Amino acid sequence: MNANLFSLKCLSLALLCAATAAQAEIDVFTTRSSFLAAVAGANTDTFNDLAIASFGTSLYRMAGSSSYSAGTGPSSSFYTAGQAGGDVWLSTNNAFDTITFSNFSAGVRALGGNFFASDINGAFFPNSSVVLSASDGSTTRTVTLGSTTPNTFLGFVSSNPLTFVQLGTGGGNYWPTANNMILAAIPEPGIYAMLLAGLLTMGSISKRRDD
Numbered sequence: 001m002n003a004n005l006f007s008l009k010c011l012s013l014a015l016l017c018a019a020t021a022a023q024a025e026i027d028v029f030t031t032r033s034s035f036l037a038a039v040a041g042a043n044t045d046t047f048n049d050l051a052i053a054s055f056g057t058s059l060y061r062m063a064g065s066s067s068y069s070a071g072t073g074p075s076s077s078f079y080t081a082g083q084a085g086g087d088v089w090l091s092t093n094n095a096f097d098t099i100t101f102s103n104f105s106a107g108v109r110a111l112g113g114n115f116f117a118s119d120i121n122g123a124f125f126p127n128s129s130v131v132l133s134a135s136d137g138s139t140t141r142t143v144t145l146g147s148t149t150p151n152t153f154l155g156f157v158s159s160n161p162l163t164f165v166q167l168g169t170g171g172g173n174y175w176p177t178a179n180n181m182i183l184a185a186i187p188e189p190g191i192y193a194m195l196l197a198g199l200l201t202m203g204s205i206s207k208r209r210d211d
Contacts, residue, residue, distance in 0.1 A: 026134050026141040026158045029112065032182075035155035039110045039184035041066075046180055052084040052122060054093060066183040069103040081122030081177055089150075091118050091177040098168035099176055104161065109136075110184040111165050112155025116148035117174040124150055130177075131170040136160040144170065150179065157186055 029035035036042055043064025055078040059070045072078050076094035092099060101111060117128035126149075133142040134156035145152055156165060167176045 026136060026139050026156050028141060028143055029155040029157065030153060032112065032153045032155070035110070035112045035153070035157070035182070036184075038157050038186065040187050041107075042110075042182050042184035044180055044182050047080065047082075047088045047090050047178075048086070050080050050088050050090070052080050052082070052088065054079050059090075061181070063181060063183040065105075066108055067103075067105040068101055068108070068181075068183060071100045071102065072097050079122075081118040081175065082179070087179070089118065089122075089177045089179045090181075091122065091175045095120075095169065095173055095175050096171070097176070098166050099178060100164055100166045101181070102164040104163075104183065107161070107185045108183050109159070109161055109186045110155065110157040110182075111162060112153065112182040112184075114150060114152060114179040115145060115154055115167055116150055116152050116177050116179075117169060117172065118177040119174060125174040128172055128174050129170060130172075131168050132156075132165060134158065134165045135163050137163045155182070159186075 029038065043066050045061050045063040057072055057077050059078060061068055061070055070090065072092050075097050076092065079091060079093035080088050081091040082089040115130050115132060117125040117130055119125040128148055129144055129146045130148055131142065131144050132154055133140055136158040137160065141156060143154060145154060167178055169176050
């Protein structure tokens with residue numbers, strides 16, 4: 001084999017390995033605009049179709065064409081908050097329970113939304129903190145949000161399909177609450193594909209010259 005072509009193939013393989021390693025992470029976005037700029041095909045679940053009531057421990061939800069499950073526990077059930085017939089929020093019936101979003105439909109690698117706390121009456125609870133953890137099966141990223149409001153945004157973007165995102169208060173005596181859940185895919189990175197195509201073209205030219 002031509003030495004130049006062999007070197008190019010080795011370099012191509014190294015670039016592919018580097019691309020895989022670089023992508024094996026979960027990025028965090030704290031504004032809706034930056035999150036939406038990083039994803040494609042975003043759809044939002046507002047929860048406004050729900051009444052202010054108890055809904056058991058598991059919900060099957062849709063955000064546009066994307067589906068997911070929301071589960072709560074270990075002690076109690078969901079109990080929505082916010083305003084009936086208006087802006088409804090997803091919350092728990094026990095302040096120390098968590099909400100876990102999982103069972104995402106194929107291609108979902110990004111999740112974002114508004115995350116904050118509500119009180120026993122389902123109203124916004126000020127000066128509270130919530131904790132979110134996202135996992136893609138190999139990497140887990142945990143973020144604590146302090147002094148949250150109903151507009152506090154957090155988004156996770158993973159290089160691999162998400163397996164779950166969990167929301168809790170970290171032990172605070174207030175209720176974990178979510179609103180405007182966004183599910184999305186992420187654009188396939190093109191830079192490494194472009195580099196590889198260029199290298200393969202150079203290798204082909206080098207091979208022809210040596211024939």
